[in-house]
Amino acid sequence: MNHPPLVSVLMPTFNSEKNISSSIRSILNQSFTDFEFVIIDGGSSDQTKKIIVEFAQQDSRIKLFENPPRLDIIRSLNQGLDLCSGKYIARMDSDDLCEPDRLEKQVRFMDANPNVGVLGTYQIYFGGRDDRKSKTPKTHLAIKASLLFWATMRHPTVMIRAEVMNAYQIRYSLEHTYCEDYGMWVKFAQVTELHNLPEFLCYYRWDEEKVWETDNVALMAAYRKIIVFQLKLLFGDSLLDEDVETHLFMCGRLMGSKAPSRKTVKIWFEKVRKKNLEAGVYSDLELSKAMRRAYKAYLKRTLWWPISNAVKGFIFDSVYKLTGVNIKGYKTRAMNRIRGMLR
Secondary structure (H helix, E strand, O other): OOOOOOEEEEEEEOOOOOOHHHHHHHHHOOOOOOEEEEEEEOOOOOOHHHHHHHHHHHOOOEEEEEOOOOOOHHHHHHHHHHHOOOOEEEEOOOOOEEOOOHHHHHHHHHHHOOOEEEEEEEEEEEOOOOOEEEOOOOOHHHHHHHOOOOOOOOHHHOEEEHHHHHHOOOOOOHHHOOOHHHHHHHHHHOOOEEEEEEEEEEEEEOOOOOOOOOOHHHHHHHHHHHHHHHHHHHHHHHOOHHHHHHHHHHOOOOOOOOOOOHHHHHHHHHHHHHHHHHHOOOOHHHHHHHHHHHHHHHHHHHHHHHHHHHHHHHHHHHHHHHHOOOOOOHHHHHHHHHHHHHO
16 A cells, blocks of 8 residues: 655646756655655746656656646645645755655654744755855744744755644735745744754755746735734734834845834834733843844945945946046946856
8 A cells, every 4th residue: 555655746847947947856866755746837948858757757646736827836736736746745845955855854844843833954956156055043033033034944955744734824925025935934834843953965056047936025025914913913913104114124125215214223123022921922132133134234235335336336436547448347347257258
């Protein structure tokens, strides 16, 4: 009698012919083998489906499902979640990579920690201008407090305990379009523990040829809803619009608006901390740490960046006046030439 796989790997895809082969191999070559590989294709018009079918003919763990063209990512993901039969659901994107022992390490941790409902890992960004390593808070208390400002779990790294997800009917929300993962982590944080393994097990690919169809207005509206939900856990209906605006700026989400004064920010943070001490929603220690990180980023945006840009502008203009050489964008142009030679 066949038993359900322990893990379901969920991968949505659309016109991913360029990188999907390496992403599929990244999963099929895992040291942990008791999994099904659920791939949801959103009506690709390139060779994506053909590539998936060729892999599926060689490995029966691959299950391909097709959606109508351009079905939104949230409905595709939710359909995928319903199709997964594993105890754990691991997310994977169709252009990313992961270490061969990613699933093995995540399953081992989840088995040993039944109180954890969602487990992420550190992540490396590659293939673009912003190649870097991303470390996220490790413990549940730190993650939950940080979620009041940012999405501190990297979506393609997570493994979800299906039992918790289904018991609380947690799915991606259309209200959170463009930051649907952030909204989901906030929901999970209210009913279970979140954790990040302090290991770089996943690789997020920057694709410079990819066209991002992001509606910034819709993204900002969704982000606001997620932030307001969390702040209302502290303030209830007494939450003021002006305080929301201050908090959103501290999240780095109102970059084009006038920055609140340092006095305004400090008063707001004192109010948040006081309300939290009354309500006990967050660890006071971890909330204070998150606030310090947000304040440090605020100072960088409002003090250091303007000074840095002014100094750079002075240097660029001076060099141009003295030599006639325009050095603006020199580093970017040089890096693009190097990438071109390596292709």
